[in-house]
Amino acid sequence: MPSISRLTADIPRSGIRAIMERAMEIPDAIRLEVGEPMFPTPPHIVEAAVEAARAGYTRYTANAGMSSLREAVALRLRREYAVDLPTERICISVGGVGAIATALRVATELGDEVLIPDPGWPTYEMTVAGVGALSRRYPLYPANGFLPLVGDLDRLVGPKTRAIIINSPSNPLGTVLPPQAVRELVAWASRRDLFIIADEVYDSIVFDGAHATFLAQDGYDGLIVVFAVSKTYAMTGWRIGYAVAPLEVSAQMAKMQEASVACAPGVSQKAAEAALRGPQDCVHSMCLAYRRNRDAAMEILDRHGIRYQRPSGAFYLWVEAGCPGSKAFADNLLSTRGVAVAPGETFGPAGRQYVRVSLASPEAALREGVNRLAEAIQADRRLQQ
Numbered sequence: 001m002p003s004i005s006r007l008t009a010d011i012p013r014s015g016i017r018a019i020m021e022r023a024m025e026i027p028d029a030i031r032l033e034v035g036e037p038m039f040p041t042p043p044h045i046v047e048a049a050v051e052a053a054r055a056g057y058t059r060y061t062a063n064a065g066m067s068s069l070r071e072a073v074a075l076r077l078r079r080e081y082a083v084d085l086p087t088e089r090i091c092i093s094v095g096g097v098g099a100i101a102t103a104l105r106v107a108t109e110l111g112d113e114v115l116i117p118d119p120g121w122p123t124y125e126m127t128v129a130g131v132g133a134l135s136r137r138y139p140l141y142p143a144n145g146f147l148p149l150v151g152d153l154d155r156l157v158g159p160k161t162r163a164i165i166i167n168s169p170s171n172p173l174g175t176v177l178p179p180q181a182v183r184e185l186v187a188w189a190s191r192r193d194l195f196i197i198a199d200e201v202y203d204s205i206v207f208d209g210a211h212a213t214f215l216a217q218d219g220y221d222g223l224i225v226v227f228a229v230s231k232t233y234a235m236t237g238w239r240i241g242y243a244v245a246p247l248e249v250s251a252q253m254a255k256m257q258e259a260s261v262a263c264a265p266g267v268s269q270k271a272a273e274a275a276l277r278g279p280q281d282c283v284h285s286m287c288l289a290y291r292r293n294r295d296a297a298m299e300i301l302d303r304h305g306i307r308y309q310r311p312s313g314a315f316y317l318w319v320e321a322g323c324p325g326s327k328a329f330a331d332n333l334l335s336t337r338g339v340a341v342a343p344g345e346t347f348g349p350a351g352r353q354y355v356r357v358s359l360a361s362p363e364a365a366l367r368e369g370v371n372r373l374a375e376a377i378q379a380d381r382r383l384q385q
């Protein structure tokens, strides 16, 4: 057999997928490991897709997406963030992940370095490696409220650093960057002449305060902001995201999509358009349900005296398991107590003693799962004493 690319073979598999596949084999397992909304896609969106399929939206579209969807995105950004953007700066992608991958392809040369968060969504590392660049992790830790510090970033920048990925609201931490931090980070990236890839796919899921978008700093010409309909409208399987970038970057991203996906699926684009143009009360009610789940889970952990990072956005709870290795802990939790959580170490070395719980799960299952998790952490603590 011809040899498989080293670049691909060396990329580690996502630890979330690994535990998910184990959990799928265990009947009655409580599944709190994946970031998948517990809601179905709202019916008016599904109807729009059915109609679109019947009406013949079954062909290739422009690389950058249908102009009607790009207009709907511009409308949404005006409505939510009061920013006025020409549609040429909007590139429709296959999920938020597609936009991040294409942005990295446009922003980096082979062997360049990209700063990614530790802990951070595992796909960043895979995607950076996939374009032949190298990840350098910047630390997010309790003492700085899990927010990036310019001083820490400065120590990591070298001659090959080209870009930084910043995620707010954060998966797995649930932190939401305040406007001041957004301004500071953009000023810092501009001084260093770096691209910022701001991953804001959870921008509609914020519990305390408001989301501060990087688009507010749109004057910086190294800024690429990524959104998706996946989490906002419970549309993970439709695979539609979008990036807002400077004109030249957006054009290059659209061009490069030809070589990977050609374009996002037409029927899904029409569904996303219906989501963005249609009633928004579904977004609000889903967000309220995630907040109720957050409060229920925090109450259980408080009762057991277990520490966690209080999430202000996204739908995850970052729980201090206190174990020496979170992968072994999560495997054991699934085998012995039937609860699947994501091991923290798959989000980076900083996650070794943590696990991530998805709050986008039915409330009864979440309560039962978090109770069992808390009991397991306490049992481990007793053993260590």
Ligand code: PLP
Binding pocket: 035, 094, 095, 096, 097, 098, 121, 167, 170, 171, 199, 201, 228, 229, 230, 231, 236, 239, 240, 241
């Ligand atoms: N960014 C973060 C932080 C995520 O957690 C996810 C999905 O879990 C994505 C991007 C990708 O979103 P999509 O499903 O739209 O590709």
